Amino acid sequence: MDNYPTQPVHPPVSPEAGEPGGPEFLPLDPQVITLWRIQQLIGSAVLMGVLLIPLFVLVANVRGAFLPAAALWILIGLFRAFTFFWYPPRAYRAWGYRIDGKVLETRSGVWFRVVQLLPLSRLQHVDLHRGPIERSLGLASLSLHTAGTVQSAISIPGLEAGLATRLRDQLAAIGGDDAV
Amino acid sequence: MTGDPSDNPAPQPPPLPPVIPPGWNAGPGEAPPVIAPERVAPAAALFEGRLHPMTLAFSTWAVVQKFIIPFIVVLFLGRNQSFSALFFLLLLIIPIAVAVIRYFTFTYRIENGELVTAEGLFGRTERNIPLSRVQDIRIEQGLLHRLFDMADVRIETAGGRGPEASLSVLAKPEAERLRAAIFEQVSIARGTSPATQPQPVSQGHVIRTLSVRELVVAGLTSNQMASVLALLAVGFSLVDDLLPETAAERIGATLGRMAEELFSQGLETHWVQLLAGAFLLVAMGMIFSVTGSILLFYQFTLVRNGEDLHRSFGLLTRRSSSLPRRRIQVLKIEEKMLRRLFHLATLRADTAGSRPDQGEGGTSGHDVLLPAVPRDEVEQMLPEFFPDFERSEAEWKRVSRRAIRRGTAKGSLVCLVLAWGLWTVQEHWIALWPLALIPLVFVLNVLSYRHLGYWMGERFFCTRRGWLSRATHIVPIRNTQAVVIRQTPFDRRHRVATLIVDTAGQANTGGGPRIDNLPWNEALTVARTLARRAAETRYRWKDQADARPTLSHQQAQRFESPS
Numbered sequence: 001m002d003n004y005p006t007q008p009v010h011p012p013v014s015p016e017a018g019e020p021g022g023p024e025f026l027p028l029d030p031q032v033i034t035l036w037r038i039q040q041l042i043g044s045a046v047l048m049g050v051l052l053i054p055l056f057v058l059v060a061n062v063r064g065a066f067l068p069a070a071a072l073w074i075l076i077g078l079f080r081a082f083t084f085f086w087y088p089p090r091a092y093r094a095w096g097y098r099i100d101g102k103v104l105e106t107r108s109g110v111w112f113r114v115v116q117l118l119p120l121s122r123l124q125h126v127d128l129h130r131g132p133i134e135r136s137l138g139l140a141s142l143s144l145h146t147a148g149t150v151q152s153a154i155s156i157p158g159l160e161a162g163l164a165t166r167l168r169d170q171l172a173a174i175g176g177d178d179a180v
Numbered sequence: 181m182t183g184d185p186s187d188n189p190a191p192q193p194p195p196l197p198p199v200i201p202p203g204w205n206a207g208p209g210e211a212p213p214v215i216a217p218e219r220v221a222p223a224a225a226l227f228e229g230r231l232h233p234m235t236l237a238f239s240t241w242a243v244v245q246k247f248i249i250p251f252i253v254v255l256f257l258g259r260n261q262s263f264s265a266l267f268f269l270l271l272l273i274i275p276i277a278v279a280v281i282r283y284f285t286f287t288y289r290i291e292n293g294e295l296v297t298a299e300g301l302f303g304r305t306e307r308n309i310p311l312s313r314v315q316d317i318r319i320e321q322g323l324l325h326r327l328f329d330m331a332d333v334r335i336e337t338a339g340g341r342g343p344e345a346s347l348s349v350l351a352k353p354e355a356e357r358l359r360a361a362i363f364e365q366v367s368i369a370r371g372t373s374p375a376t377q378p379q380p381v382s383q384g385h386v387i388r389t390l391s392v393r394e395l396v397v398a399g400l401t402s403n404q405m406a407s408v409l410a411l412l413a414v415g416f417s418l419v420d421d422l423l424p425e426t427a428a429e430r431i432g433a434t435l436g437r438m439a440e441e442l443f444s445q446g447l448e449t450h451w452v453q454l455l456a457g458a459f460l461l462v463a464m465g466m467i468f469s470v471t472g473s474i475l476l477f478y479q480f481t482l483v484r485n486g487e488d489l490h491r492s493f494g495l496l497t498r499r500s501s502s503l504p505r506r507r508i509q510v511l512k513i514e515e516k517m518l519r520r521l522f523h524l525a526t527l528r529a530d531t532a533g534s535r536p537d538q539g540e541g542g543t544s545g546h547d548v549l550l551p552a553v554p555r556d557e558v559e560q561m562l563p564e565f566f567p568d569f570e571r572s573e574a575e576w577k578r579v580s581r582r583a584i585r586r587g588t589a590k591g592s593l594v595c596l597v598l599a600w601g602l603w604t605v606q607e608h609w610i611a612l613w614p615l616a617l618i619p620l621v622f623v624l625n626v627l628s629y630r631h632l633g634y635w636m637g638e639r640f641f642c643t644r645r646g647w648l649s650r651a652t653h654i655v656p657i658r659n660t661q662a663v664v665i666r667q668t669p670f671d672r673r674h675r676v677a678t679l680i681v682d683t684a685g686q687a688n689t690g691g692g693p694r695i696d697n698l699p700w701n702e703a704l705t706v707a708r709t710l711a712r713r714a715a716e717t718r719y720r721w722k723d724q725a726d727a728r729p730t731l732s733h734q735q736a737q738r739f740e741s742p743s
Binding site for chain 1: 680
């Protein structure tokens with residue numbers, strides 16, 4: 001963490017920055033698909049386990065409840081399995097970010113699309129987070145905090161760890177000192 | 181994000197204050213204005229003080245007030261009176277001792293562009309508040325304070341949950357002096373020429389005062405029915421608590437008998453009684469809200485004194501608040517249904533330090549910039565709050581026409597479900613009355629569509645929405661913290677999206693500007709333009725020439741209804 005590479009992460013900004021012809025959106029690290037799948041798997045395991053409790057309660061108290069309850073449980077499990085395979089690649093393709101002049105723009109979401117634009121001079125602070133799973137995959141995520149109320153943090157998940165560090169420094173450098 | 185090393189100019193001897201004023205912001209190629217050291221706050225404190233000796237009396241009184249009722253109760257009803265008296269005295273001594281220690285150890289001073297407060301007997305706590313970060317200075321005088329010409333001073337910045345410094349109590353002139361000193365220092369630090377330095381309050385420019393008649397109208401048009409109901413509930417619970425159970429039972433029985441009689445007399449009397457009751461309730465509500473309005477806002481004055489927007493109001497408790505106008509993040513022109521009928525508007529402003537009112541006795545009135553003024557006056561006032569408000573001829577832009585279709589579809593669905601529900605209860609054609617509302621739903625949607633819009637200039641972004649009750653938000657683009665576009669799967673079918681402009685502190689204005697049903701591509705363009713302009717303009721405010729542009733006729737019209 002001592003010697004940051006000094007070259008910019010991104011190609012030089014085009015003069016017509018901000019217009020649709022700005023720089024290309026950059027993808028996340030493809031490893032993020034694995035990360036999301038692992039996270040989903042853990043979430044699914046917890047959810048299915050918790051759902052077992054009402055299932056047992058129901059089965060113990062209501063006669064003939066076993067089949068429908070079990071069917072529902074399996075259905076939820078199947079849905080989770082489906083999204084396990086279906087969702088992460090699409091979420092990965094939907095995710096993109098770019099630095100256009102002094103603005104960071106992210107787009108994401110498969111069903112609910114979200115575009116976030118952050119004037120980098122409004123950046124309050126940046127968190128670089130590396131959880132145990134992220135670390136084992138060589139990933140890191142950035143949280144960009146503003147002084148806003150509705151959307152006070154914008155996060156970019158699944159960046160290659162070195163890139164995340166460089167990006168963080170670059171973002172702060174572009175922003176300068178102009179926050180609240 | 182406090183110091184960009186590249187911004188730091190020539191080296192400076194360490195004990196001297198920074199050459200760059202705290203609020204100064206370097207544009208590309210601009211040299212920082214070097215201020216002659218003698219004009220910057222000298223190393224010695226400029227302004228020094230302690231709490232007024234009356235603090236002792238006031239805090240003692242506050243403590244006594246808290247304990248007096250239990251004390252009396254225990255003294256007269258308790259068995260071991262001398263013991264309980266002793267116990268209470270001990271209870272009293274601790275908070276009074278704390279207050280005494282606070283009085284003797286608390287000091288404040290202004291030095292090097294900072295307000296420094298220090299307190300504590302064994303562990304000293306010093307707090308430095310950079311003056312350029314002060315968002316709001318509030319001076320409050322309760323009845324007792326006014327009797328002795330004392331005041332509480334609260335200083336707020338963007339951080340934290342409460343006031344950053346609370347000076348209680350100071351002599352009123354001292355409080356005013358402190359307020360003036362803070363503003364003066366801010367403007368000196370910003371390098372304003374002495375000519376534009378704030379003058380004493382009396383020399384400020386009065387933007388608006390409210391007469392008692394206007395306050396009565398404001399009270400009549402405020403929605404305070406809820407508070408009446410709350411009052412009634414409190415009254416009932418009080419009656420419930422105070423009266424012995426037998427009495428409650430007897431009253432209950434009487435009420436029951438009365439109800440029986442009413443029913444036996446037939447429905448007509450019943451309706452008359454009901455109407456009378458409703459009328460009484462409304463009348464009570466009116467009296468209540470008019471009284472509230474006058475108590476809170478009596479002698480309301482809004483004065484602009486240089487950069488300082490100074491409000492003072494209140495009949496019993498006088499409150500005043502100093503808000504640097506550049507701190508306004510969002511301005512909301514609010515026209516609730518009743519007020520809109522009378523062409524009145526409420527102005528609300530948020531600073532980065534705004535947080536929901538948490539006063540015990542209801543609202544403290546700090547959340548409104550102006551309680552109620554005629555709508556046509558607002559346009560003329562805007563340059564007072566935003567000196568660089570544009571004279572652009574731009575028109576309000578409307579959203580996608582699909583908003584009407586979607587809104588009508590949604591409303592019709594509700595009507596259909598309601599009709600179906602009623603039909604299942606009773607299969608009679610009368611049950612289908614909700615269907616008759618569908619044309620009304622359509623008309624309402626057309627009206628609200630016509631009043632929904634946004635407007636973007638070089639420096640300002642405005643949105644407005646609502647037909648029955650309207651809200652207009654004005655955001656200086658430099659205050660934009662982030663722009664977000666959201667699109668639900670339904671939105672995607674119509675190729676529209678919701679645009680949200682995020683700013684700091686949106687407690688008073690109830691959320692910043694937000695526009696639904698904006699065509700996707702337009703939303704992207706608007707969002708990118710906003711974000712780019714925000715990134716290119718400085719957020720931290722730099723002094724501008726104190727010019728007050730007047731509004732053109734067209735600009736004034738922009739805020740009127742489109743019909």
